[in-house]
Amino acid sequence: MYSRLFTLLALLLASGCQAPLTQLQTLSQAHGHRVEIQPTQPFPLALSVPLKAPGALRLRVYLEGDGRAWATSSQPSLDPSPRNLLLARLALEDPQPSLYLARPCQFVSAPGCRAAMWTDQRFGKAVLDSLDQALSGIKQRYGNQEFELIGYSGGGALALLLAARRSDVTQVQTLAGNLSPRYWAQTLQLTPLAGSLEPLDYRQRLRDLPQRHLLGLQDRSVPASLFEHYRVELGSARCMQQVALPGVSHAEGWTQAWAQWRDQPLRCKP
Template structure:
């Protein structure tokens, strides 16, 4: 009798746990990108807030400490969920993959995470052009630059290091070309030249966007390190090589990461390199 009942009791006992797991998975799937980012911040003891701005409030993860620092590392988000389909722009460009925030919260270096305009927080001025063909436009650069000024005023740092992922790489380079307080740039799976990238991918030009290589004289003086995922199908593997050739600067270094695709393999790779000084970093 016991042997007949035992399998039945095991099934009954296991059923609630299966339900719990299914419900938990459904709750996670139902989270909005903003709710998921807020939960990530809470789990890692990071403060999230929305920086006010005239046109575009920006979502940030603030540094763990408010102590005065010489250099602040700022992680710049990628293009996010800019397209719903190959021809239909997304209505919400917030990234679904929180790779960049995870890199930030796991980095002991004093850092802030900076989202792009219209990511995680929408405003009346948000239009699809800002995350499609104008994703690297001057108004985007201006708002991110204003945010850096706000951080600088708050934390008293005199310098920034920018870490840009995907399209955030182009923005990091454009900010460095237009500011005097960015001492180095690092990029992961970076779109280093939107103009060359569009040509290589057979895409329409990003009309209204700026091109980092138009500032090559400024950028040639900037220490920079670019990590390329050898399994990346979004950013062509030789884009960085073409950027290097066009830039012609000994201060720019490329590192290949064999195990990385566009959106995976970066956490392990970055944990190995996050504290490694650039080859030409000033002591």
Template sequence: MSGCIGGRLQAQREAAAHVASKAGWQRSNLDAGPFELVSFAPQGLQRTAVLTVYIEGDGLAWINGSTPSLDPTPLNPLALRLALRDPSGAAVYLARPCQFVTGAQRRGCQRKYWTSHRFAPEVIEASSSAIEQLKQRFAAERLVLVGYSGGGAVAALIAAQRRDVMRLVTVAGNLDHRTWTADLQLSALDGSLNPADAWQRLQSVPQIHFVGGQDGVMGESVVESYRARFATGPAPTVRVLPTFDHHCCWVERWPDLLGEAGL
């Protein structure tokens, strides 16, 4: 089984690089402290006042209900596909720790970082460091963070720590992992920060959260639990797409949904 999955992951790494390269995007590896994080960015992008950063989901965290994966590289990197559909020309992609890396690039890659500690403080700090490097590279002044699934949690937790995030957008985002694990009877993410607990620091961040009405992986209860935490001030905007699930049909509709997000 591991050999078969390893072959699929290698094929997916090559496929992702090919899709990005075909679109004129170039890979770079960012030194983010305990991890080396992979990014893709348009080759022609030089300077932009506002940089949109797409953050990948959890990827292949588990092979089955009891067996964690050896490598969390996503078989379907949906956040990358969303980034490639962004019409602004000022979007970049950021993978999660241990995704798309091999050999010495896999430093710090303990299984806990795609299971119980997937949103650990050191993960958020490393991801924010990588984003800062991208911001400096493109001389950006402000950021838009777009997170898919578990990448939505990372995006929210980063936005809670920074003061340069002008908009937070999530797609099927894991914004309250305690509700998520309770709903699906999964192991608690005991080593992870929870975005819902950071609601006070997110009050000033304009945000919209897209949810699929048919999503059996990250249901509406997760984002509603998050929104309910905003006891004062305006609650975050939630947009439910009745026929969408965890994977369909975000990429196809993405330019239109960006318009709804004011981007």
């Protein structure tokens, strides 16, 4: 026990001076995982998988948020890899069979990695295609029949888009999820995300999807009030739950909240 605590403490102390990929590798190793690079197209993706292959019929896949998309309010980042590995920690600490999947150009670069891929086109077809291929590769490798997708921030929009595209996503949970990028940009008075897809354009598919959305009431990056727009525009959903979390911001308070809610069953209408 003390050895594990020492390892995690050393990890936290060293993380400030590590490159993002090295930081993710170190964190994964401390939790009995390893980082692999999936040769998906058009973007390879970083994936953290357990050393012992999971044999579950349903796998949880945690989809990373937007990461460090912007260096300043007007200057895109040169590297969108997240500096705070919040979602990776949640995935690695989950006792259920779980994998962590990064977004295109996070932790690993490729010829097509340009700023548009993590700004205007962060929810675009090329991004979705790579994530879709990664899920298919995971399914072929581990033999699971279903996925539960856990999306953080912008990963919430991609979780919904993947669920609308695939027939094997049986549940989605989001944490500070950007459920409607179009309305999010309007609300925060941002430039519209040209080249990005919108989950609400697939509302017919999403109405039957079991989904839970955890909302931080202190979140200024993805305000909790956006959920009401998503709920109204989606229409009559068969199985959807909202959880409002006082004191939780975009980056703080999620460890305790997620531990409380991640395995709570969803109650659906017959």
